[in-house]
Amino acid sequence: xxxxxxxxxxxxxxxxxxxxxxxxxxxxxxxxxxxxxxxxxxxxxxxxxxxxxxxxxxxxxxxxxxxxxxxxxxxxxxxxxxxxxxxxxxxxxxxxxxxxxxxxxxxxxxxxxxxxxxxxxxxxxxxxxxxxxxxxxxxxxxxxxxxxxxxxxxxxxxxxxxxxxxxxxxxxxxxxxxxxxxxxxxxxxxxxxxxxxxxxxxxxxxxxxxxxxxxxxxxxxxxxxxxxxxxxxxxxxxxxxxx
Numbered sequence: 001x002x003x004x005x006x007x008x009x010x011x012x013x014x015x016x017x018x019x020x021x022x023x024x025x026x027x028x029x030x031x032x033x034x035x036x037x038x039x040x041x042x043x044x045x046x047x048x049x050x051x052x053x054x055x056x057x058x059x060x061x062x063x064x065x066x067x068x069x070x071x072x073x074x075x076x077x078x079x080x081x082x083x084x085x086x087x088x089x090x091x092x093x094x095x096x097x098x099x100x101x102x103x104x105x106x107x108x109x110x111x112x113x114x115x116x117x118x119x120x121x122x123x124x125x126x127x128x129x130x131x132x133x134x135x136x137x138x139x140x141x142x143x144x145x146x147x148x149x150x151x152x153x154x155x156x157x158x159x160x161x162x163x164x165x166x167x168x169x170x171x172x173x174x175x176x177x178x179x180x181x182x183x184x185x186x187x188x189x190x191x192x193x194x195x196x197x198x199x200x201x202x203x204x205x206x207x208x209x210x211x212x213x214x215x216x217x218x219x220x221x222x223x224x225x226x227x228x229x230x231x232x233x234x235x236x237x238x239x240x241x242x243x
Contacts (some may be wrong), residue, residue, distance in 0.1 A: 001020075001050075001149050001150050001186070001188035001189065002015070002017065002018055002021065002049075002050045002148065002149040002150070002188070002189065003018050003050075003147070003148070003149045003150045003151070003154060003179060003182050003186075003189045004017040004018075004033060004034075004048040004050055004115050004148040004149055005017070005115075005146075005147050005148075005154065005158075005175055005178060005179075006115040006117045006124065006127045006129075006139065006145060006146045006147075006156075007047065007127075007128070007143060007144060007145045007166075007171045007174075007175060008117070008127040008139040008140075008144055008145070008146075009019065009144065009164070009166055009167075009168065010200070010238075011116065011166075011167055011168045011171075011199065011200060012125055012168050012197065012198045012199040012200045012202070013046075013117045013119075013125045013127060013197075013198045014168060014171040014172050014175050014195070014196070015034065015046050015048060015115065015117050015195070015196045015198070015199055016034075016175045016176070016179065016193055016194065016195055016196070017033040017034045017048045017049075017193070017194050018029060018033070018034060018102060018179060018182075018183075018189045018190055018191065018192075019190065019191065019193070019194070020188060020189055020190040021033075021034065021053050021068050023128065024171050025242060027227055028193065030190075031053060032194065033048055033049050033050070033056075033194070034046060034047075034048050034196065035048075035049075035064070036049045036061045036196065036205045036208065037063075037064070037067055037076050037077070037207045038204070039077055039117075039203075039205065039232045040118070040203060040204060041121075041203050042121050042203060043118065043119065043120040043121065043203065044102055044118045044198055044202075044203055044204065044205050045076055045082070045085055045116065045117075045118035045120075046115075046116070046117050046118055046196055046198070046205070046207075047060055047063070047089065047114055047115070047116050048114060048115040048117075048148065049110055049112055049113075049114050049148075050112065050113055050114075051109070051112030051113055051132065052104065052108065052109060052110050052111060052112050054104070055096055055104075055110055055111065055112040055226075056112040056114070056226045057095070057110065058096045058100070059089065059092045059093050059114070060091055062074065062095075062096070063088065063089065063092055066083070067123055073088075073091070074088055074091075074092060075088075077235070079122070080122065081120060081122075081123055081126075082116070082117075082118060082119070082120055082123065082125075082126035083115055083126070083128075083138075085120075085128075085170035086116050086128040086130060086136045086138075087117070089130050089133060089239060090130050090134035090135060090136055091116055091169070092115070092128065093112065093113075093132070093134050094134040095135075097111060097132075099162070102127060109211040111132035112132060113129070113130055113131050113132050113148055114127070114129075114130040114148070115127065115130075115146055115148055115203065116128045116130060117131055117198075118137075118198065119198070119200065119201070119203065121203065125198065125200055125202065126138060126139075127139040127146060128146075129146045129148070130161070131181040133146075141164055143227045144162060144164065145158050145162060146172070150182055150186050150188060153182040153185040153186060154178030154179060154181050154182040155178070156181075157177050157178055157181060158174060158178055161174055162174055167200060168197045169197075170194060171197075172197050173221065175195065176193065176195070176211070176218065176221055177221065177222075179193050179224055180222050180225065191211060191212055191213045191218070192210045192211060192212050192213075193210070193211045193218075194207050194208070194209075194210050195208070195211065196208045204236060218223070220229050225228070226237065
């Protein structure tokens with residue numbers, strides 16, 4: 001399984017994914033699930049993936065090979081808008097599943113799904129969830145974050161603390177805490193965690209980092225949150241006694 005998260009704010013986009021993939025208790029591996037397509041000064045596009053690993057890798061690899069070729073059916077560098085990019089990813093997913101799906105089906109689900117976020121010059125940052133059928137929905141100011149995979153454990157902290165006024169740094173901290181909550185409750189999600197903070201109109205993916213299990217900031221964040229939560233609970237009066 002996996003966990004991927006995208007947060008859309010006026011300040012930009014925060015995108016994060018874990019690195020664990022498994023096909024059974026003895027088939028565990030670490031795989032990068034966040035791919036970046038960048039034309040400095042013009043566009044930054046990130047694709048996060050979950051689902052059948054062969055399918056999602058075929059989609060991303062096919063799009064990477066087509067980037068810059070002028071093949072407008074799949075060339076992310078030639079897409080005019082992020083909506084067009086979402087269409088390209090959905091179309092490529094349908095193509096891969098249509099080609100390989102019947103052969104994969106006897107062994108497991110051949111489908112995958114994606115988060116696609118970024119900005120192309122001439123429009124604001126946008127964020128999409130591409131479903132396994134190739135169709136998609138877009139994040140908005142009423143639905144600021146989108147998730148893939150093991151979503152339930154990391155969702156409550158986002159629901160409580162993320163607002164339209166959140167800064168990119170605040171959203172990044174909440175994203176990492178969302179991953180912490182997920183990893184504490186589900187063994188199928190694990191570090192390293194890839195995190196991209198994209199600032200609106202920067203057209204640069206330079207603010208990208210990877211957090212390993214032994215990363216000093218990652219461990220300080222987790223401890224500070226746990227200690228703060230324990231202190232908060234201790235400070236709250238107990239429920240009244242009855243009877």
